[in-house]
Amino acid sequence: MNVINSAEWRIRMADGSFENLAPESSLVTRMYLSFERFLKNLILIVRRFLEKSWNIGKNEPRKVIHCLKVGIALSVVSLFYYMRPLYNGVGGTAMWAVMTVVVVFEYTVGATLYKCLNRATGTFCAGFLAIGIHWIANQSGKRFEPIIMGVSIFILASAATFTRFIPAVKARFDYGTMIFILTFTLVSISGYRIENLLNMAHERVSTIIIGASLCVITSILIFPIWAGEELHKLVISNLEKLAESLDCCVAEFFSDSEDTTTNTKKMLAFKCVLNSKASEETMANFARWEPAHGLFNFQHPWGKYLKISASMRSCACCIEALTSCINQKDQASELLKNQLTNSCQQVSSSTSEILKELALNMKTMRKSSRMDMLIQVKSNAIQELETLMEQLSGLLIIQPKNDQEKPVTRTSSTNVIPLVEIIPTATFASLVIEIAMRIEGVVDVVEELSKLAKFKLEDADMMIKQNKAVIKNIIN
Amino acid sequence: MNVINSAEWRIRMADGSFENLAPESSLVTRMYLSFERFLKNLILIVRRFLEKSWNIGKNEPRKVIHCLKVGIALSVVSLFYYMRPLYNGVGGTAMWAVMTVVVVFEYTVGATLYKCLNRATGTFCAGFLAIGIHWIANQSGKRFEPIIMGVSIFILASAATFTRFIPAVKARFDYGTMIFILTFTLVSISGYRIENLLNMAHERVSTIIIGASLCVITSILIFPIWAGEELHKLVISNLEKLAESLDCCVAEFFSDSEDTTTNTKKMLAFKCVLNSKASEETMANFARWEPAHGLFNFQHPWGKYLKISASMRSCACCIEALTSCINQKDQASELLKNQLTNSCQQVSSSTSEILKELALNMKTMRKSSRMDMLIQVKSNAIQELETLMEQLSGLLIIQPKNDQEKPVTRTSSTNVIPLVEIIPTATFASLVIEIAMRIEGVVDVVEELSKLAKFKLEDADMMIKQNKAVIKNIIN
Numbered sequence: 001m002n003v004i005n006s007a008e009w010r011i012r013m014a015d016g017s018f019e020n021l022a023p024e025s026s027l028v029t030r031m032y033l034s035f036e037r038f039l040k041n042l043i044l045i046v047r048r049f050l051e052k053s054w055n056i057g058k059n060e061p062r063k064v065i066h067c068l069k070v071g072i073a074l075s076v077v078s079l080f081y082y083m084r085p086l087y088n089g090v091g092g093t094a095m096w097a098v099m100t101v102v103v104v105f106e107y108t109v110g111a112t113l114y115k116c117l118n119r120a121t122g123t124f125c126a127g128f129l130a131i132g133i134h135w136i137a138n139q140s141g142k143r144f145e146p147i148i149m150g151v152s153i154f155i156l157a158s159a160a161t162f163t164r165f166i167p168a169v170k171a172r173f174d175y176g177t178m179i180f181i182l183t184f185t186l187v188s189i190s191g192y193r194i195e196n197l198l199n200m201a202h203e204r205v206s207t208i209i210i211g212a213s214l215c216v217i218t219s220i221l222i223f224p225i226w227a228g229e230e231l232h233k234l235v236i237s238n239l240e241k242l243a244e245s246l247d248c249c250v251a252e253f254f255s256d257s258e259d260t261t262t263n264t265k266k267m268l269a270f271k272c273v274l275n276s277k278a279s280e281e282t283m284a285n286f287a288r289w290e291p292a293h294g295l296f297n298f299q300h301p302w303g304k305y306l307k308i309s310a311s312m313r314s315c316a317c318c319i320e321a322l323t324s325c326i327n328q329k330d331q332a333s334e335l336l337k338n339q340l341t342n343s344c345q346q347v348s349s350s351t352s353e354i355l356k357e358l359a360l361n362m363k364t365m366r367k368s369s370r371m372d373m374l375i376q377v378k379s380n381a382i383q384e385l386e387t388l389m390e391q392l393s394g395l396l397i398i399q400p401k402n403d404q405e406k407p408v409t410r411t412s413s414t415n416v417i418p419l420v421e422i423i424p425t426a427t428f429a430s431l432v433i434e435i436a437m438r439i440e441g442v443v444d445v446v447e448e449l450s451k452l453a454k455f456k457l458e459d460a461d462m463m464i465k466q467n468k469a470v471i472k473n474i475i476n
Numbered sequence: 477m478n479v480i481n482s483a484e485w486r487i488r489m490a491d492g493s494f495e496n497l498a499p500e501s502s503l504v505t506r507m508y509l510s511f512e513r514f515l516k517n518l519i520l521i522v523r524r525f526l527e528k529s530w531n532i533g534k535n536e537p538r539k540v541i542h543c544l545k546v547g548i549a550l551s552v553v554s555l556f557y558y559m560r561p562l563y564n565g566v567g568g569t570a571m572w573a574v575m576t577v578v579v580v581f582e583y584t585v586g587a588t589l590y591k592c593l594n595r596a597t598g599t600f601c602a603g604f605l606a607i608g609i610h611w612i613a614n615q616s617g618k619r620f621e622p623i624i625m626g627v628s629i630f631i632l633a634s635a636a637t638f639t640r641f642i643p644a645v646k647a648r649f650d651y652g653t654m655i656f657i658l659t660f661t662l663v664s665i666s667g668y669r670i671e672n673l674l675n676m677a678h679e680r681v682s683t684i685i686i687g688a689s690l691c692v693i694t695s696i697l698i699f700p701i702w703a704g705e706e707l708h709k710l711v712i713s714n715l716e717k718l719a720e721s722l723d724c725c726v727a728e729f730f731s732d733s734e735d736t737t738t739n740t741k742k743m744l745a746f747k748c749v750l751n752s753k754a755s756e757e758t759m760a761n762f763a764r765w766e767p768a769h770g771l772f773n774f775q776h777p778w779g780k781y782l783k784i785s786a787s788m789r790s791c792a793c794c795i796e797a798l799t800s801c802i803n804q805k806d807q808a809s810e811l812l813k814n815q816l817t818n819s820c821q822q823v824s825s826s827t828s829e830i831l832k833e834l835a836l837n838m839k840t841m842r843k844s845s846r847m848d849m850l851i852q853v854k855s856n857a858i859q860e861l862e863t864l865m866e867q868l869s870g871l872l873i874i875q876p877k878n879d880q881e882k883p884v885t886r887t888s889s890t891n892v893i894p895l896v897e898i899i900p901t902a903t904f905a906s907l908v909i910e911i912a913m914r915i916e917g918v919v920d921v922v923e924e925l926s927k928l929a930k931f932k933l934e935d936a937d938m939m940i941k942q943n944k945a946v947i948k949n950i951i952n
Contacts, residue, residue: 049642056641063641071634074661075626081665082622095662102658146558150551158547165532165539166525182578185550186571189557274789278754313750314796321797324910389895419865419902426895427903434800 100211110227110286122179130187228287576687586703586762594652602659704763809897
């Protein structure tokens with residue numbers, strides 16, 4: 001049908017080619033077609049959206065659990081309205097409890113606690129201050145009252161907004177400051193109209209406390225998601241990814257195969273390390289508010305995790321530079337590559353071994369007795385690679401320009417390699433050494449962390465186990 | 477006094493050393509001392525806080541202006557309470573206007589618009605849906621009403637919370653989804669008690685619109701701070717910083733002086749590029765909501781700015797690796813360094829010239845006619861450096877291990893340089909080339925941006941000016 005149609009409307013152009021002229025369709029047909037297209041697009045969008053949602057839910061079931069938790073908390077708080085005795089207790093201000101639940105309930109326990117405590121403190125401080133100022137304004141007569149109130153709102157709102165720009169305040173009390181401004185303004189202006197101010201303040205505070213405690217309880221008791229634990233896991237997985245990337249890059253550079261696609265994903269795992277700064281900072285901020293949980297005490301040194309990540313990022317940058325060497329590996333002299341392969345691989349494998357050991361230490365929260373040994377192995381490997389490179393002393397021929405044609409004489413024990421062919425391998429080796437050096441920054445911060453968080457010694461534990469076994473033997 | 481005191485309480489220890497025993501002070505003295513210490517600390521903290529605030533205010537006066545804007549908006553909205561005619565118009569729901577102003581007023585116009593539109597849309601959708609469900613529940617009798625309402629709250633709250641995890645929704649409608657949940661729950665539960673539901677909804681929507689429009693007007697009319705403009709400026713300054721860093725690093729590597737402190741700050745300017753990812757993404761998200769302003773149209777291609785930054789970060793990573801070469805510059809062979817100095821500097825200066833030109837193009841929103849020429853210059857410089865390195869073909873001596881002692885014979889035209897001394901310079905040169913190559917990624921994205929944002933041609937403008945001058949001459 002379509003073919004006939006198109007043949008029917010085909011005309012010959014001046015240059016001999018054919019061109020199709022579509023028949024002009026009626027308005028109804030066009031509207032129908034555009035509506036059909038619109039529907040198809042809509043279905044496609046909805047389908048993609050659902051597919052994406054399904055994938056998120058499948059990969060991270062905890063997110064689904066979080067959603068159900070929000071649903072539960074909101075249903076529970078709306079009971080206040082449906083049950084007469086509860087409703088009579090708090091009255092119309094139950095709204096504040098609902099609002100608190102919606103606004104305060106966050107994905108992690110830390111974030112929820114941060115918001116709850118900020119909301120409670122902000123409301124409390126602002127309420128007191130507003131009632132105080134209201135009393136002063138009241139004393140100064142009906143005429144000055146609105147002026148005093150207006151000026152105090154202007155000054156306090158401006159000042160409080162300003163403190164939100166100070167990094168230390170922003171990190172810990174940003175939400176509290178906003179609630180402070182909100183409550184202060186509301187109480188101030190309500191005070192002008194409502195006589196029973198103290199009663200209103202009391203109702204508001206009590207409903208906020210009801211909402212906040214409901215959030216905290218739901219958040220902590222039903223499948224809690226701790227910001228600290230997430231941060232801990234993220235840093236550990238980043239350590240492992242860094243080790244994996246390094247291993248893959250080195251293997252890729254020294255392998256003969258041209259096929260780089262298989263390992264590309266593993267090779268580029270370091271990008272996660274470079275991109276996780278913002279989320280780590282957020283998590284560390286929230287983790288500060290969390291009580292002791294799992295392996296972590298209250299006020300676990302979360303700040304150190306950010307330092308570990310900063311050190312990791314400086315390593316990841318070097319790995320990023322490594323990947324560019326891999327693109328040039330075809331230009332590299334095979335001879336030099338073969339000479340350095342083993343030593344380079346030793347350096348990189350000892351480095352990634354250290355990274356894996358650090359990840360394991362953090363996972364088990366134990367100090368490893370192997371670390372000193374591993375660092376020694378790494379230093380030896382670096383030393384060996386450097387010695388090897390020193391041995392490979394080169395006769396670098398600086399030729400005068402008109403002397404270029406003169407062929408270089410080859411002897412049995414020397415090999416002529418132009419500088420361009422030396423460079424990829426030399427750069428690669430020097431970057432591998434640089435990464436191996438920078439790893440020590442990570443080791444140092446993990447060491448600091450292990451001191452502050454009082455990691456147990458692996459050996460002490462082993463000794464206790466052995467002692468227990470000995471005692472058991474004696475008893476039996 | 478103190479000396480006498482300490483002498484009085486000094487006793488001789490068993491090992492012959494002296495030790496001071498402080499006299500036991502009375503409880504009152506100790507309390508006084510600890511109170512004094514507390515006061516001193518408090519004063520210190522307050523002083524530091526004020527100093528920090530003063531510095532922020534002095535360096536960024538726009539932040540102070542923003543605070544005053546918030547104060548003004550809040551004072552204006554609280555007028556609704558103080559003036560009887562206005563109060564009678566909207567009644568007690570004026571609270572929602574105040575709340576909207578506090579919650580919605582953000583630093584940039586884009587953020588304010590994002591929150592206003594999200595709040596309005598979220599409230600509107602949720603209100604309609606809630607009233608609809610309320611009607612259905614009402615039809616099914618008093619007994620089923622609370623059950624239907626409770627179940628609908630649970631399902632909708634969970635589903636809406638889940639959509640907040642989908643990146644596309646999170647970036648644009650996160651706040652709106654929260655407001656949707658809030659309004660839906662509030663209207664649902666209020667509907668159970670309050671008969672005059674439509675009236676309440678109407679009052680709420682109108683007060684929110686009053687608050688939101690007040691915010692938008694204040695935000696746009698009084699010293700507006702545009703997220704898009706901030707992003708634009710940030711990317712330009714990052715381009716300039718990258719150029720500066722590159723120049724400084726190359727100058728530092730080839731300079732003879734040991735003093736690295738003077739340029740360290742400029743050299744490390746690239747760190748800003750690495751660290752600005754999160755803030756750029758936030759700004760780009762907000763910039764999407766902004767109307768046309770200054771040089772930018774509505775829906776200016778802000779996404780391209782993020783791509784420019786991503787390309788810049790990959791260059792910045794290489795510069796980070798460059799800095800490690802600088803630490804090894806003492807090991808580098810002077811001879812090789814001298815040979816490569818000029819070419820390396822040419823590559824780097826032509827690269828930084830391109831970066832500066834890109835910054836200038838973006839600043840003036842014009843396509844530069846020089847760009848092709850600059851890229852050609854850069855390509856030639858790279859070519860020259862590579863040719864030079866090819867000419868410097870080396871006689872790399874792979875010595876058997878027992879052959880190490882054999883001295884290498886020097887001839888008049890050759891110089892023996894061990895590999896370790898070649899490596900720092902070779903790495904440096906290869907990284908400089910890599911940066912020069914990666915810059916092309918930045919150039920490409922800026923090119924795309926200039927097409928999408930319809931940058932004018934510098935020359936076309938000049939031609940128009942010249943034409944105008946010619947026409948003027950003809951007329952006169």
